[in-house]
Amino acid sequence: MFKLIAIGFEGSANKLGIGIVEHTYEVDVLKNSDDTKIFEPIDIKVLSNVRDTYNPPPGQGFLPKDTAKHHRDCVIKVLKKAISDANVSVTEIDAVCYTKGPGMGAPLQSVAVVARTVAQLWKKPLIPVNHCVAHIEMGRAITGAIDPVVLYVSGGNTQVIAYSEKRIFGETLDIAIGNCLDRFARILMLSNDPSPGYNIEQMAKKGRNYIELPYSVKGMDVSFSGILSFIEQIVKKSKSLDDYSPEDLCFSLQETLFAMLVEITERAMAHVGSREVLIVGGVGCNERLQEMMEIMAKERNAKVFATDERFCIDNGIMIAQAGALAYAHGYQVPISESWVTQRYRTDQMLVKWRH
Template identity: 55%
Template sequence: MPTVLGLEGSANKVGAGVVRDGVILSNRRATYVTPPGHGFAPGPTARHHRGALLGLVAAALSDAGLRPQHLDAVAFTRGPGMGAPLAVVAAVARTLAQLWRLPLVGVNHCVGHIEMGRLLGPAPDPLVLYVSGGNTQVIAYARRRYRILGETLDMAVGNCLDRLARLLQLPNDPSPGYNVELLARRGRRLVPLPYGVKGLDVTFSGLLSHLQAAAPRLLASGEATPEDLCLSLQETAFAMLTEVTERGLALTGSAHLLLVGGVACNRRLQEMLRAMCRARGAELCPTDERYCVDNGAMIAQAGGEMLRAGQTTELSQSGITQRYRTDEVEVTWRE
């Protein structure tokens, strides 16, 4: 019954959570928020995480009613993600593991999302749609790997949404993608946008560049409002995702679709995927909104599964891997 402290910090959110044998005991998180129109750079994001993480660890242990001696391991996000923020989290994890004489477990961020979704949902062996600011993948488990059936060929869908928010000077609090979603609900006109699907892969860069080029003219002439642009981007991008996901369901014959990652919180995406799943006789299993967004508990859960299977990370091998692909991980904890 391993009790694991998980540390996450691959992008602008930093978190610490404790999970014991599949029970989430605590989950603390802090977000680095920039002014409207700005993204988050690695250096300032890393400084934010450095200032917040130890306090989050103390709060997570307090929430769980535990002391360091009650832990069995420290898990941390090894990648993928932004280099400087990842390095901060890895350094803290290494320090705590040595200080508390605990095993260290380096976790793939994407696998963390999947294992948290599997823990919370009714789908032990689902097709997975992973959508976030840094990743967009259609994934299925086979022969001890999470196999990537399809993915973005350029930018992630979450980054695409964030870039539109930046163009429209939307606030980054609580998140730019959420503010795009709110505006999209009030949109009335669909602006035609490029639709990039290639088999099970998608491409968002042409869609975004077209929108960026057309937006000043459309807004100035009154042909479209900011709400219309948000609606158009969401409808087009999510239709692309729904198409490739349906193709993945047809390929795998899965009865469940697990939706994970920060963009999984989007109600319109859930609505479109649910309608598609219903038509195919499958069930959509969206991750609980508290755990869609990057968090420490998902790293603790994946770390606990790895620890149970005897997978730990030597101190000499505990560096970060910015481009750490989902299918590089040997999944020894699943049948």
């Protein structure tokens, strides 16, 4: 038996997360890694998963400089707690993993600096991780999904992905669904605590009247900006809350956006013949989205996999998970090549650990 412990640093947006994971393999993967072998852990343990969120005032989004300052201010506190919760020593950690991208430049860079520093101080290998791939691998590890069609929905990304075809089937043509929901929450002056999308979800549960909104599916892609503009005009032109209640507006927006996502996900499932759907990303916590996907999946004799907010929302453990898999298959970079990039597509990372 061979154990591999990795620590992950996530800070691509307003959440700073540090997590530690332990993999157990049947063989010493670091001595046996090559391009022809696939090594899969026989056991995965989440040792710690600590997160701190930057929440701006209602009606405001989070600016890169303010978010980066938040990450710098609390990263040492979060790091100490992650190590304490995991009950491991620095010498037991085998690899330091960090988010390379995609994300906001300043927050990404502020956390990457810490990861580089830690890797040099502890004399550990450094592994850059694709944020999107990390979401998928965390979802697979927690739910047990084997080879699902993945709906990845978050504040910065909206994609339908299938590894069996090694491709992105569809994605947003403009803004991500999480960004759409966040911006509508600002229009309604909803609180950012614990998150704008969560507060919209709670209001939508009280909505009863559906207001017809534009439905923008273009092949396998979706577009959200026009829908946001349309519903914003409804709010501005309403003479009073009696015209359109905030609850009905939230309900209508959710139903429309989620129906679009279910449609393109089902089309991808039909193309690859899959009977598994995995929902990942922060918006994947939404119970109504999961419910609508369940209805579609049941009609196709398929199964939906989803996680709760511990693993759906950006976190450090997902970076540690994907980084540990990459490191087990021989991947690491020197400090001189440990840059970050705001644009790092899901299909740009070589995934060597999947069949």
